Amino acid sequence: MKNRIFVGTQLFIPLFLIFICRGNISIAQSSVSDTANVTVSVVSDTSDITFGLFEDETPLEITLKFDITTYLRKKPKDEYLKGKITLNPGSADSLTRDIRIRTRGVFRNTECYYAPLELNFRGAHFGYTDLDSIRKIKMVSQCNSGRESEKYIMTEYLIYKMFSALTDTSFMVRLMKVNYVDSENRQKPFTQYGFFIEPVQLLADRTNSVEIKSRALTQKSVNPHMIDRIAIFNYMIGNFDWAVPNQHNIKTFKPRVFENDYLVSAVPYDFDFTGLVDASYAIPDDKITGTTSIRERIFLGVCRSREEYQLALEEFLVKKDEFYGLINDFPYLDEKQKKKMIYYLETFYDMCTGKQKILNVFLNSCKNF
16 A cells, blocks of 8 residues: 555656646746746837827927027038937927937028028937938928018928828928027027928938939930929929929939839929929029019920820819818918918919910920920
8 A cells, every 4th residue: 555655656646746847838938938928028119119200290399409609600510519309398298308409591591581401310319210220301491580581491391291192202201399599508499390301311201212423414314294293383382493403402313213214203302492382582593484474384394295295183182171271271371371372272273274375375385305
């Protein structure tokens, strides 16, 4: 009997130990697995967290702290000023990082009291994938202080949104409330509106393309549907300050994978010198344009047949209500400015109805590049 018990105990103990060991192994594996899953999940979530810089429609509040006196007096374009940017100041998710700042642009750099800015985010490490992918970003600032310059900023911002309503191959923008703080304490803090423009590289990645620069490019080098859209859009908003050669206020891209003909895409930008904005400083050179009125429209598109122009106009007729909705629903412009914008656009749409006089304008003014 004792032998049976002894033998049974001998068998039981190893089996019990094996069970315990297996259980521990199982528990250990489960713990490692859970830990691994948590770790991977955390890493994955961290790497995928985006700030939503260009996805969020609400105005972003930022604070820029840098040497404003030097910025105003010297407008440095070649050398950066040290600065700090704070996103969402005063909120629980406020974020401050060291950046570098310099001025940019040509006309607005010399004619405006507040020159447009370029912010260098390199090394800032925001902890958001979209922000950390940005090395440099353009910021459009008010030309001068006061309500009039604020209207210019808001109107130009809406023009970007209008073009984006036509196509995704466009620069996204983010409206901002910008607090300026002088790091040297020589200027009083002030607040103005401005907006960020999507960096070229982000647009290229989003459209699976690569930016190209060439003096040899003409409108005939660009996808016909795209360049016709740009030409008509610029005519609608009263913009004749653009050209494909030398890429003047136009960015050109080639697709990473070519399907048929070697045709590039094009994206317009810089819309302050337009009839729709009607900035006081926007005075055309009549020796070049033949007019001194920025409100006068000039068609600069490549020549097409009447039928091709008529087809290109269709999307503008379809998008009319959406354009007007963008303006009327925008809470940061007064009713007077909204009516002024709608009136100017109405003069374009009036030409598109009935006998479509606009087609004769295109046919008589087009360019044979």
